Amino acid sequence: MGIRARRRQSGPENVSPNLTPLLDIVLQLITFFMMLVHFGSKVDESALKVKLPVAPAALPGADPGLDRLTVSIDPTGRLVSASEEVPDTLQAAWWSKQAAIRREGAELIDLPAASLSTRVLVRGDRRLPYGRLRRTLAESQQAGFERFSLIVSRVEEATP
Amino acid sequence: MNRFEGEPRVVSADVVGFGADWAAAASRALESGAIVEPSPESQRRRVRRAELPDEVAFPVAPMLDMAFQLLAFFILTFQPASNELRIDLELPVAAPVQARAEGGMAKLDTSRMGLPDLGIENDLRVTATSDDEGNLVSIKLGLTQVPDIATLEDRLKRYARVLENKPLGVTLLADPRLLYEEAAKIVAAAQAAGAQTIHLAEPPETGRPER
Numbered sequence: 001m002g003i004r005a006r007r008r009q010s011g012p013e014n015v016s017p018n019l020t021p022l023l024d025i026v027l028q029l030i031t032f033f034m035m036l037v038h039f040g041s042k043v044d045e046s047a048l049k050v051k052l053p054v055a056p057a058a059l060p061g062a063d064p065g066l067d068r069l070t071v072s073i074d075p076t077g078r079l080v081s082a083s084e085e086v087p088d089t090l091q092a093a094w095w096s097k098q099a100a101i102r103r104e105g106a107e108l109i110d111l112p113a114a115s116l117s118t119r120v121l122v123r124g125d126r127r128l129p130y131g132r133l134r135r136t137l138a139e140s141q142q143a144g145f146e147r148f149s150l151i152v153s154r155v156e157e158a159t160p
Numbered sequence: 161m162n163r164f165e166g167e168p169r170v171v172s173a174d175v176v177g178f179g180a181d182w183a184a185a186a187s188r189a190l191e192s193g194a195i196v197e198p199s200p201e202s203q204r205r206r207v208r209r210a211e212l213p214d215e216v217a218f219p220v221a222p223m224l225d226m227a228f229q230l231l232a233f234f235i236l237t238f239q240p241a242s243n244e245l246r247i248d249l250e251l252p253v254a255a256p257v258q259a260r261a262e263g264g265m266a267k268l269d270t271s272r273m274g275l276p277d278l279g280i281e282n283d284l285r286v287t288a289t290s291d292d293e294g295n296l297v298s299i300k301l302g303l304t305q306v307p308d309i310a311t312l313e314d315r316l317k318r319y320a321r322v323l324e325n326k327p328l329g330v331t332l333l334a335d336p337r338l339l340y341e342e343a344a345k346i347v348a349a350a351q352a353a354g355a356q357t358i359h360l361a362e363p364p365e366t367g368r369p370e371r
Contacts (some may be wrong), residue, residue, distance in 0.1 A: 019220040026227040034232030052244065053341035053349035057313060061246035070358040121246075129294060131336020134360050141251055150247040152344050 003004060038063070047080035053126040055072060055152040064149060068119045069098060075127040091136065103144070119147040249358055283329035284319065284329050285314065287363070288339035288346060299346070309345050316353030329357040336362050 071081045079086040079094070086094045097101050102118050119142055125135050137148060287300040299306045306312045320328045330350040334343050343360075350358050 016217070020226055023220055023227060025222050026224065026231055028225060030230050030234060033231070033238055037234060037237060038239065050301075053344040055245065055247070055344045057342075057345070057352040058245035058247050058261070059347035059351060061248055064246070094297060119248075124340050126339065126341035126344075129295075129336060129363060130334045130338040130340055130341040134336070134362060137251065137360065143233050146250060146251040146252045148251055150249065150344060150347065152245050152348060154243040154245050 050054065050123050050125040051127070052123060052151060052153040054154075054156050055111075056154050058152050064119050064121060067117055068121055069145075070121040070123065071122040071136075073125060073128055073133065075125045077128065077132040077136070079136065092133075092139045092142070095140045095145070099143040099145060116146065117145045118145060119149055120145050120153055121149045123151045168169040245348075247344070247358075249347075249352050251359070251361070282323050282326045283331060283357075284316070285331050285333060286346060286350070288334040288338055288342065290331065290342070292337065294337050294339040294342075296338065309342075309349050312346065313349035313353055316350060316355065320354040327356040328354055329359070330355040331359040331361055333361045334365050356361040 046160070069081065071079055073079055077088060079091055080086075099116060102116055106116075122133070140148075262283055285302060287302075289297045291297050299309065299312055301312055301315055306315065315328065316328070332348070332350070332352075333342065347358055347360075
């Protein structure tokens with residue numbers, strides 16, 4: 001009988017690591033990430049990078065829900081939504097088109113289309129004149145949107 | 161002489177382990193006094209029992225694989241806390257024009273809301289003026305000058321406390337040249353003070369009237 005056979009006889013038949021503590025830790029990590037998960041509540045970041053105004057007095061607000069429309073407005077009043085740039089002169093038509101799309105969707109699921117439940121998230125640049133912002137809101141109001149959220153920053157963003 | 165008299169424990173173990181047939185055979189053998197030999201079947205069962213491991217190990221590895229996949233999913237979909245805040249505005253098209261009531265101070269008709277009428281206005285007007293650069297020059301709450309936005313928020317909070325259950329409304333009349341940053345701070349102060357309705361407007365002489 002060789003050395004190998006003797007070694008096999010003296011050692012245990014099966015050496016298996018104890019995976020239970022590892023499983024415990026992994027399950028705890030899963031619980032941690034599950035409790036922090038929030039699907040679809042992140043504000044969509046448009047292609048246009050804007051410097052949000054700093055207003056720490058504002059409230060975090062509840063989940064805006066999935067029925068939302070995010071628009072960004074740069075200091076000159078240019079409007080960008082989902083990488084689509086809307087010229088100043090066509091903004092009223094663009095709002096009407098967005099409202100029509102949502103009304104059509106509401107009709108398909110038999111919801112009353114009289115008022116739009118879509119929340120418009122407005123990411124306006126801090127250097128934007130107040131009058132220009134108000135004009136944008138008025139145009140969307142005329143199209144039928146009623147619920148708006150102004151996105152502001154809690155702290156001063158670090159300049160890259 | 162009965163062979164099992166001196167080994168009662170062996171007999172009882174065999175009876176328990178080998179089932180009713182063996183028990184019946186054993187009892188018959190005991191009664192007749194014959195020597196009972198274990199059958200080949202019972203010997204095989206005894207060997208099989210000796211091969212069983214002492215501990216039954218639960219296979220943890222597949223569960224760990226699944227747990228790792230779940231962990232990877234949650235890590236990949238994890239979103240850190242954002243610094244962004246929201247100021248929610250409800251701006252229906254047919255909003256009643258409260259701020260342009262007599263004297264610039266309007267009263268909501270609370271009788272239809274079932275709220276007590278305290279005899280004080282609950283829709284306040286905040287007027288903000290700016291210079292050509294868009295910087296904030298002055299703030300007025302009603303007709304009273306307010307030094308800064310922090311003071312404005314404090315006064316609005318005190319006013320909201322006086323109103324008790326009546327809803328506080330704030331109408332911002334701001335210069336159209338005012339920078340959005342300053343306007344957002346005023347609107348956020350009104351929201352923090354508990355204003356339930358916030359209207360955005362421009363002074364009649366500079367812009368379109370509020371709808």
